[in-house]
């Protein structure tokens with residue numbers, strides 16, 4: 161099928177974009193990479209009165225490291241992230257997760273802001289944002305505000321943002337030097353959305369684990385931080401028994417639903433298995 | 449809403465047109481520019497038949513509006529052959545039986561071209577991962593894999609000689 165009619169605007173600035181969103185009062189949609197929105201338009205599952213295409217806002221594309229935080233303009237393409245030297249050295253977990261996002265031609269267009277705003281619970285970027293405790297900067301008619309990952313995702317494909325708010329920046333704390341990391345995923349075919357994916361980061365001091373970060377994608381209506389599993393590692397270290405215990409605990413922390421791709425029970429099983437795998441690989445994979 | 453005007457470069461040629469904002473880039477290429485080599489399959493990004501190069505990078509032309517390509521440089525399957533000589537990738541697809549009905553072939557070639565630009569010396573696993581972006585219902589993929597692997601060193605050589613890469 162083809163998209164229904166819409167008004168098309170391609171503003172050159174963030175202020176102009178927000179003004180347009182406010183003018184349509186919730187009937188306009190932001191068009192970022194279009195890799196999720198355009199299929200919905202083509203099948204008329206979405207019929208917005210207007211599209212506010214933010215691809216011409218050059219100021220929304222950058223990767224910058226400032227005081228231990230890596231900031232991404234919302235329109236930074238997934239492909240740019242995949243090949244960014246800053247990401248390779250400061251956020252290798254994000255780089256690894258990126259390889260699981262669709263395929264290279266999808267990543268040529270898809271953006272970090274779009275992926276997070278779209279809030280697909282099976283998506284990799286929301287899980288990494290959740291694991292690392294990142295945040296987004298949004299601009300609306302009443303100015304700017306910061307929303308932490310933990311306050312951002314409401315349910316399937318829904319964030320807590322208002323329709324006239326634009327995500328302008330995504331910020332992730334740089335991973336500590338030497339921290340271990342892994343993104344493990346199970347999907348039916350490479351490039352499909354995850355059935356379950358696990359993002360893991362471990363900070364070590366000798367045999368001790370001073371900080372563990374774990375989040376699951378695909379195991380519920382929003383990405384889930386697996387805090388009680390992290391606590392087992394922070395208390396008991398990174399031996400086999402602690403990893404087994406954390407993996408078993410992970411399955412209890414998620415509340416997946418059944419759908420055509422997998423049953424809730426299977427997703428719970430995967431959460432545990434992939435947590436174990438991610439932790440074991442993270443032990444052997446230090447950040448440069 | 450009123451039609452929009454656009455100017456772009458397609459296969460090295462300046463082109464222009466007018467269309468409704470809701471017109472997809474793939475339909476603009478096929479209907480307005482009569483470049484029917486780019487195929488339309490699923491219209492939701494899955495099959496890859498519509499893949500073209502946008503400013504040098506492979507992208508789905510069914511997931512872009514034509515108006516978004518205003519000012520862009522596109523390469524479609526029609527742009528691969530030069531002066532009557534097949535591109536090394538096309539030659540390799542012919543040699544290794546990389547196509548049967550040909551429906552997926554334009555997308556396969558444009559995807560492979562981008563892959564080989566990013567990774568000029570890919571492993572078999574790299575090629576498998578890269579081509580998982582395009583669905584083929586005929587060949588069983590083995591001929592396509594062989595063709596891309598055969599084309600890789602030839603494209604490196606051609607690039608050194610400043611030809612057709």
Ligand SMILES: Cc1cc2nc3c(=O)[nH]c(=O)nc-3n(C[C@H](O)[C@H](O)[C@H](O)COP(=O)(O)OP(=O)(O)OC[C@H]3O[C@@H](n4cnc5c(N)ncnc54)[C@H](O)[C@@H]3O)c2cc1C
Nearest residue numbers: 190192193194195196197262270271274275277283327493
């Ligand atoms: C074949 C295929 C496979 C895919 N596989 C995966 C996968 O495995 N994992 C994965 O994570 N994703 C996958 N995707 C989706 C892809 O990553 C999308 O790019 C991403 O989900 C949305 O980003 P976008 O920039 O394309 O946003 P768009 O499609 O343009 O927008 C998506 C939604 O977010 C809103 N939005 C976008 N940007 C902003 C902003 N700055 N502020 C406020 N709202 C905004 C839009 O209004 C829209 O509602 C796949 C897509 C395809 C077509």
Ligand code: FES
Nearest residue numbers: 489490491496510
């Ligand atoms: S028609 Fe574009 S991906 Fe199938």
Ligand code: FES
Nearest residue numbers: 548550584585586
């Ligand atoms: S050759 Fe027929 S679909 Fe690939």
